Amino acid sequence: MVSTATVTGFSPRILVFSTNNISDPGIDLAGSRHLHYSATVSTMSVPCSSGLKPGWILHAFESGLDGVFIASDGEECALLPDCAERTSRIVSQAHELMRAKGLEPQRLKMAAVCSVCAEPFVNYMREFSQMLTTMGPVTHAP
Amino acid sequence: MSEQRRLGVYICHCGGNISDYVDVEMVKDAFKDDPEVVVAETTMFACADGTQHEMIRDIKEKHLDGLVVASCSPKLHQITFRGVAKRADLNPYQYTQVNVREQASWAHTDDHVGATEKAIGLVRAAVAKTKLSPELGGWVGGLGAMFPHGTSGREQIDLLVAEIATRPSITVLTDAELVSKSGSFGNYVTEVRIHGQEEVVTTDVGTIVVATGFDSYEPEAGEFGYGMEGVLTLPEFMAIVDSSDGPLTYQGKPVRTIAYVYCVGNRQPAGGNEYCSKFCCSATVHASIKVAARDAAVHQYHLHRDIRTYGKYELMYTESRERGSVYLRFPDDTPPSVARTADGHVAVTVVDALTGNEELTIPADLVVLVTGMVPRENSDLTSLLKLPVGGDGFYNEIHPKLRPVETVVAGVMIAGACQGPKTLSESVASGLAAVTQSAGILMKGFAELDPLVATVDTAACTGCTTCVETCPYDAISMITCEGAAVAAISAAVCKGCGGCVPICAQDAIDLLGYTDAQMRASIESLTKEPVS
Ligand SMILES: Cc1cc2nc3c(=O)[nH]c(=O)nc-3n(C[C@H](O)[C@H](O)[C@H](O)COP(=O)(O)OP(=O)(O)OC[C@H]3O[C@@H](n4cnc5c(N)ncnc54)[C@H](O)[C@@H]3O)c2cc1C
Numbered sequence: 001m002v003s004t005a006t007v008t009g010f011s012p013r014i015l016v017f018s019t020n021n022i023s024d025p026g027i028d029l030a031g032s033r034h035l036h037y038s039a040t041v042s043t044m045s046v047p048c049s050s051g052l053k054p055g056w057i058l059h060a061f062e063s064g065l066d067g068v069f070i071a072s073d074g075e076e077c078a079l080l081p082d083c084a085e086r087t088s089r090i091v092s093q094a095h096e097l098m099r100a101k102g103l104e105p106q107r108l109k110m111a112a113v114c115s116v117c118a119e120p121f122v123n124y125m126r127e128f129s130q131m132l133t134t135m136g137p138v139t140h141a142p
Numbered sequence: 143m144s145e146q147r148r149l150g151v152y153i154c155h156c157g158g159n160i161s162d163y164v165d166v167e168m169v170k171d172a173f174k175d176d177p178e179v180v181v182a183e184t185t186m187f188a189c190a191d192g193t194q195h196e197m198i199r200d201i202k203e204k205h206l207d208g209l210v211v212a213s214c215s216p217k218l219h220q221i222t223f224r225g226v227a228k229r230a231d232l233n234p235y236q237y238t239q240v241n242v243r244e245q246a247s248w249a250h251t252d253d254h255v256g257a258t259e260k261a262i263g264l265v266r267a268a269v270a271k272t273k274l275s276p277e278l279g280g281w282v283g284g285l286g287a288m289f290p291h292g293t294s295g296r297e298q299i300d301l302l303v304a305e306i307a308t309r310p311s312i313t314v315l316t317d318a319e320l321v322s323k324s325g326s327f328g329n330y331v332t333e334v335r336i337h338g339q340e341e342v343v344t345t346d347v348g349t350i351v352v353a354t355g356f357d358s359y360e361p362e363a364g365e366f367g368y369g370m371e372g373v374l375t376l377p378e379f380m381a382i383v384d385s386s387d388g389p390l391t392y393q394g395k396p397v398r399t400i401a402y403v404y405c406v407g408n409r410q411p412a413g414g415n416e417y418c419s420k421f422c423c424s425a426t427v428h429a430s431i432k433v434a435a436r437d438a439a440v441h442q443y444h445l446h447r448d449i450r451t452y453g454k455y456e457l458m459y460t461e462s463r464e465r466g467s468v469y470l471r472f473p474d475d476t477p478p479s480v481a482r483t484a485d486g487h488v489a490v491t492v493v494d495a496l497t498g499n500e501e502l503t504i505p506a507d508l509v510v511l512v513t514g515m516v517p518r519e520n521s522d523l524t525s526l527l528k529l530p531v532g533g534d535g536f537y538n539e540i541h542p543k544l545r546p547v548e549t550v551v552a553g554v555m556i557a558g559a560c561q562g563p564k565t566l567s568e569s570v571a572s573g574l575a576a577v578t579q580s581a582g583i584l585m586k587g588f589a590e591l592d593p594l595v596a597t598v599d600t601a602a603c604t605g606c607t608t609c610v611e612t613c614p615y616d617a618i619s620m621i622t623c624e625g626a627a628v629a630a631i632s633a634a635v636c637k638g639c640g641g642c643v644p645i646c647a648q649d650a651i652d653l654l655g656y657t658d659a660q661m662r663a664s665i666e667s668l669t670k671e672p673v674s
Contacts, residue, residue, distance in 0.1 A: 013669060021540065042668050046656055047594070051640020053649075056661050064669035078530050078540055078550040079639035080614060090644055115541065 012066035012132035014125070016043040017052055021078060023071035023113035030118035037125040048079045050086035054094035057108060058101065067107045067132045071121065074112025084112070104135060146284070146381065147273045150181040150206045151265065152197060154188035154213035156243055163247040165258045169212065172262045178273055180204050188213045194226050201230035205385060208272040212240040212265045233277070238268040278303055278316065280355050282566060286384030289428035289458060315343065323350070323526060326634035327552035328589025349553045349580040352529065352537065353573060356515040356559040359407030359415070366403050366511050367480025372488045376422060379510045383429055389437035392508055397440060400433065401490045401506040402426050403478055404446040408514030417534050419514030419563040424455040426512050427462045434465035442467045443504050445478050445492045470502070471495045480509050515563045527554055528614060536562040547576040550637060553589075555579055594655040595636035596643065602650035603628040609642040609651060618642065
């Protein structure tokens with residue numbers, strides 16, 4: 001079997017960090033409804049996006065990923081009332097680490113994905129994949 | 143009726159022992175604008191038999207639900223007036239005694255102005271204390287016939303209270319405030335302060351159910367004419383309907399025409415109260431049926447954006463129309479306006495979307511603003527229990543469908559309209575869910591905790607305390623380990639969010655199940671070439 005990636009040449013690998021209670025169920029729902037997005041998008045679920053280390057994001061790029069997307073809980077986070085601010089802080093710290101390594105900051109995106117946000121999630125993935133395809137693979141030598 | 147109280151306040155002359163030094167008429171006048179003080183009287187001797195009879199008559203005829211007597215020391219007559227309350231079928235603890243003799247008039251015979259001001263302050267304080275909802279039943283306890291079955295709210299509450307009284311396993315504390323919660327899931331210790339007293343009641347509890355309800359939207363002065371005579375909110379209107387029989391009157395005059403303006407304070411544009419309160423259409427439609435049943439000649443106009451009498455409540459909508467109610471739909475962006483007419487009436491002007499946006503003016507005796515629910519101010523409780531509050535200001539459950547009464551705080555459940563607008567049966571359903579959930583936890587006999595909590599590498603910790611401040615659950619504290627101050631995380635209190643992990647500059651915190659090593663290894667493995 002040949003994957004879409006092989007046929008079209010470059011298909012960016014995207015790592016999505018989702019959250020156990022909110023965004024991961026939303027991403028599940030996209031699958032349940034057979035809404036398609038690129039198979040080079042993979043999800044890793046954590047309890048809360050405020051627990052992500054900026055270093056993990058950098059590590060993803062160093063491991064060959066082309067984009068990282070944080071599907072956060074936004075205002076809905078039941079664990080931390082200031083989750084959105086905490087996650088934004090992590091994103092800016094990661095952006096700094098990325099800049100220092102010559103990585104374009106656009107390769108890291110964050111958006112709130114709710115537990116029924118199937119369509120928005122798929123749209124985010126389409127747009128993000130398109131953008132990363134235009135940018136091409138990570139070129140620096142980590 | 144709303145949770146508005148109906149208090150009687152009696153100020154005693156005590157022959158002259160009080161009134162020679164305290165201006166009792168001034169004390170009485172201090173309450174003339176308080177809508178919850180229904181009776182304010184001065185009396186020559188409050189303790190006289192005749193006066194006691196008058197109080198009992200007032201309590202019964204004016205449906206008083208609280209009593210304040212400003213006279214002598216409670217040591218003298220507290221029992222007397224508790225007896226008065228009892229004989230009038232009023233809970234004797236709904237009575238507050240104010241000492242304006244020993245502690246105002248007699249103590250300040252040299253300072254009439256000072257004594258009067260002090261007395262006003264003391265009586266105000268007692269009124270405020272009495273008002274504080276010590277009765278069980280919330281809003282429902284003040285309502286008459288309710289939708290969908292026409293049963294009286296008060297009677298439903300009385301039945302439940304009688305049922306509770308037969309169960310020794312239930313202890314009810316009214317006029318009680320949760321003042322602290324400590325311990326961890328399975329071992330909570332709560333402190334409750336009753337009647338504002340100094341000492342607190344300490345109890346070990348397994349679970350806590352929060353059912354603190356809602357408030358009714360209070361329109362701004364001038365909002366849809368609010369403040370004009372004849373313009374009422376839904377709870378104010380219900381109070382009038384439920385406290386009388388026969389054809390409806392308002393301030394002694396018969397009510398011939400009522401205009402209801404729906405969606406006041408709800409479904410507002412972005413930034414306001416955007417949600418729908420769900421109960422108000424049905425409650426108003428039901429009220430209009432009650433009014434029509436008492437006097438078929440009353441004209442009732444319902445000005446609405448759309449009627450949400452969902453499910454079987456649709457039948458009430460049909461019945462209301464069959465009984466003569468007229469429904470006029472106005473466009474979302476053109477709300478009606480309310481103005482006073484030359485002949486002293488109020489009139490509502492509305493654009494009727496269903497007759498080609500024709501503008502109609504309806505003169506009415508009463509304009510009822512169908513006010514929805516707003517979150518109740520409860521910030522002390524919210525921060526004490528660390529309850530999550532949603533964008534609309536109501537409490538948030540973990541998931542509305544999957545875990546509808548649990549909060550992120552283990553063992554703390556929410557139920558009823560504190561979660562968001564609900565009808566009575568919806569509130570009861572969530573109450574049942576919360577007690578079932580609680581029973582499940584209690585009957586197990588032990589508490590099971592999620593082991594995926596954060597841990598500190600004490601060797602790496604420098605004791606900077608940043609993590610301590612950042613944990614909203616107070617799960618992190620400082621301990622001494624081999625002579626050095628280091629952070630320690632309570633496995634029982636930690637929620638396992640991991641929020642402290644990226645905050646630690648020393649990388650000394652790991653979330654079990656999501657450790658640094660685990661996360662890095664998974665990330666690397668994602669991109670390994672697939673096996674060919
Ligand atoms: C005018 C009106 C008419 C209505 N008519 C109907 C109807 O006909 N049918 C229907 O189905 N629904 C009706 N409703 C809706 C119904 O009243 C609600 O669904 C119901 O009251 C919700 O119950 P609850 O117990 O969640 O909240 P509440 O009734 O608000 O009760 C909450 C209780 O918690 C107490 N409390 C609050 N904070 C604290 C604290 N910190 N510590 C201790 N205690 C606290 C309050 O004093 C109160 O006793 C009506 C509502 C209104 C306003």
